[in-house]
Amino acid sequence: MTTTARGATRTERTVRVGRHELFVTEAGQGPPVVLLHGGGPGATGASNYVRNIDALAERFRVIVPDLPGYGASSKDLDHADPFGDLALAVRGLLDALDVDRAHLVGNSYGGAAALRMALDRPDRVDRLVLMGPGGIGTTRALPTRGLTTLLGYYGGDGPSRAKLETFVRDYLVYDGSTVPDALIDLRYAASIQPDVVASPPLRRPSGLRTLVRMDLSRDRRLARCAVPTLVVWGADDRVNRPSGGSFLARTMPECDLHLMARTGHWAQWERADEFNALATSFLEAPR
Secondary structure, eight states, rough: OOEEEEEOEEEEEEEEETEEEEEEEEOOOSSSSEEOOSSTTTOOHHHHHHTTHHHHTTEEEEOOOOOOOOTTTOOOOOSHHHHHHHHHHEEEEEEHHHHEEEEEEEEEHHHHHHHHHHHHGGGEEEEEESSOOSSSSTSSSOOOHHHHHHHTTTSSTOOOHHHHHHIIIISSSSSSGGHHHHHHHHHHHHHHHHHHHHSSOOOOOSSHHHHHHHHHGGOOOGOOOOOOEEEETTTTTTSEEEEEEEHHHHHSSEEEEEEETTSSSSSSHHHHHHHHHHHHHHHOOOO
């Protein structure tokens, strides 16, 4: 148990969810909000949402897992249907915590997991907040340079701090000079755990069926998904194309879009105060 500078008390524990062991951080009280992190090398729930947990914990019960393959969670993942496996893990986590319904907040990889869960089990999701979610239009155009850099991290001559710094400073955020060296050091150390290097959680899809499964923009259920959704996208996102935001707003019946200028792929970190206020207002709005 730890207490942060803003006074929020956090608890940490490992929860058994099916074949997974998920490391979970919790803070605050109120309606449950699950924060799902991105899939970059060395990502964890608490580090990806370091600027959001305390603010949201003032109004909500904030639940922050390390997704399978990351952080202190177990490293196994079904690479034939990764988003489906992640969605199943999140649903199992809600069951283990005796949570019937929750808001889901997801960035990138975690955004794809949140959206897949809303498609599979909309009865378990109150509201969605998606920041530059993955899986939108990925089979309709060549991957961005940022996504190619991300997927190639463990390839070639293997992971290195220089590779990670390039990805974070050149692609993850709009202004790379704002990222402290300590954050890159932390992520690099997490990215070279032996079990992660042996089986990287995020990799290039193997086979057409997996590729199609991972393109959620082709899922016909999107047009029927009535879960109230807020999509937040950085206008200068160099990993997932911002055009995915307008696609979701056109396709989903209850979807609002907020585009942030001079912002990259990590909107909740780069524009934390604005994001925290926006997310709180959206999640507290009456249906």
